[in-house]
Amino acid sequence: LSINQVNEMEYEDFISTFGNVVEHCSLFAAAIWSQRPFHGVKQLHKTFCDFIDTLPKLGKEGILRSHPDLAGRIAERGLLTTESTKEQLAAELNTLTPEEKANLTRLNEAYKTKFGFPFVICARDNKKAAILSGLEARLENETEKEVIQGVEEVKKIAFYRLLDILQHEEAEKLIGGW
Amino acid sequence: LSINQVNEMEYEDFISTFGNVVEHCSLFAAAIWSQRPFHGVKQLHKTFCDFIDTLPKLGKEGILRSHPDLAGRIAERGLLTTESTKEQLAAELNTLTPEEKANLTRLNEAYKTKFGFPFVICARDNKKAAILSGLEARLENETEKEVIQGVEEVKKIAFYRLLDILQHEEAEKLIGGW
Numbered sequence: 001l002s003i004n005q006v007n008e009m010e011y012e013d014f015i016s017t018f019g020n021v022v023e024h025c026s027l028f029a030a031a032i033w034s035q036r037p038f039h040g041v042k043q044l045h046k047t048f049c050d051f052i053d054t055l056p057k058l059g060k061e062g063i064l065r066s067h068p069d070l071a072g073r074i075a076e077r078g079l080l081t082t083e084s085t086k087e088q089l090a091a092e093l094n095t096l097t098p099e100e101k102a103n104l105t106r107l108n109e110a111y112k113t114k115f116g117f118p119f120v121i122c123a124r125d126n127k128k129a130a131i132l133s134g135l136e137a138r139l140e141n142e143t144e145k146e147v148i149q150g151v152e153e154v155k156k157i158a159f160y161r162l163l164d165i166l167q168h169e170e171a172e173k174l175i176g177g178w
Numbered sequence: 179l180s181i182n183q184v185n186e187m188e189y190e191d192f193i194s195t196f197g198n199v200v201e202h203c204s205l206f207a208a209a210i211w212s213q214r215p216f217h218g219v220k221q222l223h224k225t226f227c228d229f230i231d232t233l234p235k236l237g238k239e240g241i242l243r244s245h246p247d248l249a250g251r252i253a254e255r256g257l258l259t260t261e262s263t264k265e266q267l268a269a270e271l272n273t274l275t276p277e278e279k280a281n282l283t284r285l286n287e288a289y290k291t292k293f294g295f296p297f298v299i300c301a302r303d304n305k306k307a308a309i310l311s312g313l314e315a316r317l318e319n320e321t322e323k324e325v326i327q328g329v330e331e332v333k334k335i336a337f338y339r340l341l342d343i344l345q346h347e348e349a350e351k352l353i354g355g356w
Contacts, residue, residue, distance in 0.1 A: 011243050011294070025205050031240030034294055056232045062209030065189050116189070116212055 091123035
């Protein structure tokens, strides 16, 4: 898909194409459609991020609560979105040992109890060991800081999802741009 | 479902129960979950509305763009959400004559072309004649006014959807409260 094709989309097509750039938050694609024309994947990403930044704290927490637990019940039941399935596989979360799995579940639960939203991390930037240690470290944060950190991870996830959707050629030029 | 049961829900259950109170905007249920305890359907509704009011204009337009056209292609293909199906039936949109249907389609298209989002009206408060005349009248408005009007309709739709979810007894006391 080229950025020109994106700019010519009716909003219905735009929403179905970009509706899960932020997990289960198709509202964001619906919101930013009127900001066309977009000049490329980076600027499209920035438009998503700018919109997210305008949301009040409740909305940002809501974004995090719209995400599934890593290697949690939804993953076990095969009910993850296509995008999340791919990301959790990239992080090799399918290769957790029973001990690692138990550890992750325990930490996830502790995190959700403390913050009221799940631990969100860009799984494509992290393998399972980094995820486990990251979760343990972030569990120590204050809520305020974790909302900010979680949302920053959401933005990274969104960038990779946009790269997957947009022209492969343009994607290759940009990858590693973090 | 009683309000006490609602207040005891984990956020995952809360989101799956209330995720479509605003069409395709499960983010809103995800956002307001932390505002428990709710004291009844009216106050739960107010919490949804207050959250909607905090959104920037783009977000409000996004809410409207998340709604299907009345008696449009999505309805024809049987792809409406359960809630929308019920509402469009309540408005007797399934009894449109070919002429009314053609008229509605033409007006819907004109509306979308002018405003960049679809015509949203609380179908349970209006039968087909009122919808057609309302659409014709609102087509004359300025965009700014239509965003506000559309969002007010979304809030009415949300109230009825909440009544459907919460205890029937409580619902009966409140119906006609508009």
